[in-house]
Amino acid sequence: MRMPHMAERGPELPMQRDLIDRSNASLKARLALDLESLRGSLQRSGTLLALDTTLEEIMDRVAGFEVVLPSWGLGTGGTRFGRFPGPGEPTSIFEKLEDAALVQQLTRGAGAVSLHVPWDSGASRALSECAQGLGLRFDAMNSNTFQDQPGQRLSYKFGSLSHPESAVRRQAIDHNLEVIAIGEAIGSKALSVWIGDGSDTPGQSNFRRSLERVADSLAEIYKSLPGDWKLFVEYKPYEPAFYSTVIQDWGTALHLCQGLGDRAHVLVDLGHHLPGTNIEQIVSRLIQVGRLGGVHLNDSKYGDDDLTAGSIRPFQLFLIFCELVAAEREARKSRQMSSPTYLIDQSHNTRDPIEALIVTVEEARRAYAKALFVDFERLAELQDASDPVLAELVLKNAFETDVRPVLAAVRLRDGGAIDPIGIFRESGYRLAKARERKPDWKTAGGMV
Numbered sequence: 205m206r207m208p209h210m211a212e213r214g215p216e217l218p219m220q221r222d223l224i225d226r227s228n229a230s231l232k233a234r235l236a237l238d239l240e241s242l243r244g245s246l247q248r249s250g251t252l253l254a255l256d257t258t259l260e261e262i263m264d265r266v267a268g269f270e271v272v273l274p275s276w277g278l279g280t281g282g283t284r285f286g287r288f289p290g291p292g293e294p295t296s297i298f299e300k301l302e303d304a305a306l307v308q309q310l311t312r313g314a315g316a317v318s319l320h321v322p323w324d325s326g327a328s329r330a331l332s333e334c335a336q337g338l339g340l341r342f343d344a345m346n347s348n349t350f351q352d353q354p355g356q357r358l359s360y361k362f363g364s365l366s367h368p369e370s371a372v373r374r375q376a377i378d379h380n381l382e383v384i385a386i387g388e389a390i391g392s393k394a395l396s397v398w399i400g401d402g403s404d405t406p407g408q409s410n411f412r413r414s415l416e417r418v419a420d421s422l423a424e425i426y427k428s429l430p431g432d433w434k435l436f437v438e439y440k441p442y443e444p445a446f447y448s449t450v451i452q453d454w455g456t457a458l459h460l461c462q463g464l465g466d467r468a469h470v471l472v473d474l475g476h477h478l479p480g481t482n483i484e485q486i487v488s489r490l491i492q493v494g495r496l497g498g499v500h501l502n503d504s505k506y507g508d509d510d511l512t513a514g515s516i517r518p519f520q521l522f523l524i525f526c527e528l529v530a531a532e533r534e535a536r537k538s539r540q541m542s543s544p545t546y547l548i549d550q551s552h553n554t555r556d557p558i559e560a561l562i563v564t565v566e567e568a569r570r571a572y573a574k575a576l577f578v579d580f581e582r583l584a585e586l587q588d589a590s591d592p593v594l595a596e597l598v599l600k601n602a603f604e605t606d607v608r609p610v611l612a613a614v615r616l617r618d619g620g621a622i623d624p625i626g627i628f629r630e631s632g633y634r635l636a637k638a639r640e641r642k643p644d645w646k647t648a649g650g651m652v
């Protein structure tokens with residue numbers, strides 16, 4: 205196994221501090237003016253008064269909002285047409301952690317990484333030490349039974365947890381148990397089950413029996429779930445199976461979770477919906493029944509699940525965050541809802557993965573920050589008064605609030621960068637890594 209770079213150099217962060225400080229110093233004065241301008245505007249409109257808050261309180265909440273970085277999003281992804289890896293890509297999980305630490309260092313909004321087994325392999329102790337040295341922690345573990353691995357005994361070509369043969373199902377269950385064991389050793393507290401089970405032609409599989417088999421297999425996995433862990437069930441209407449997927453929508457995912465127990469929750473991947481689906485309403489429904497485990501952040505123009513969150517439908521992303529913030533407000537009063545996890549799940553085919561992740565952290569925080577400006581009490585009054593015009597305006601006013609100074613000021617305050625992309629480019633990080641890292645095309649990518 206390759207030795208971790210960080211262990212060789214000690215817990216040194218990837219970006220030089222003075223580069224960040226120098227860049228921030230040159231932009232600080234302008235940011236202060238922008239922030240004061242926003243504060244003045246919010247005071248004149250009475251927004252802060254109506255919300256009974258201060259800009260500093262809003263900034264504290266934004267600072268507390270973190271997204272999880274996917275290990276598979278740190279290398280160039282690909283499509284069925286090919287993959288175009290760039291120079292200096294990470295070639296091991298340790299180098300992925302180094303890149304993740306860079307994203308965290310610049311954005312201060314991404315302190316956790318989600319691993320995918322077996323794409324990410326490394327001794328638990330080395331992984332923990334490396335992450336700790338870089339100030340990162342591990343979020344949900346992701347299993348993989350949607351592709352065959354070298355040396356694998358039985359094939360997942362015709363399914364894994366739903367496969368007609370029990371030996372294949374057993375192999376897939378055992379893989380998930382191994383993933384839990386790895387996760388336990390590195391401090392993870394959740395398992396996301398990734399399956400591609402489904403069918404490509406009518407008649408290929410029996411809808412009901414396939415679902416029953418997935419339910420039984422998940423029950424086996426759930427039985428072995430440590431007491432303080434959660435199990436996440438994701439759904440997808442199509443792909444990799446093109447006629448039917450076994451867990452095709454939130455209703456099916458919810459049905460499975462309710463059959464499993466209290467610690468099974470639904471994962472809403474924003475891209476995993478047919479065009480036009482009201483995703484914010486699905487999020488609301490899952491919150492209502494206490495089964496929202498997390499959100500996979502990305503966006504979609506047609507039917508993919510890999511565009512940058514907020515790049516196509518920023519208003520929809522905002523509306524989703526309105527549901528989450530509204531629930532957070534109510535939970536703060538009742539102390540009920542456990543916070544969902546926010547994981548970036550997108551593939552970067554033509555962009556530098558580090559830059560794309562930096563942008564996505566910002567987009568998620570932007571949607572969250574805007575939702576904090578919604579006057580939910582006023583909205584409730586307008587809903588009760590059946591006033592759709594003013595109710596929509598409450599949302600639009602929050603959505604139109606330019607929160608860029610808030611996001612930049614939070615980053616600056618927490619030691620990050622006012623201009624993360626600018627610093628990343630100026631630093632020459634990729635070029636330096638291109639000299640240092642030896643490409644291994646088997647492990648460098650991993651996103652499908």
Ligand SMILES: [Mn+2]
Pocket residue numbers: 438473500549
């Ligand atoms: Mn996903």
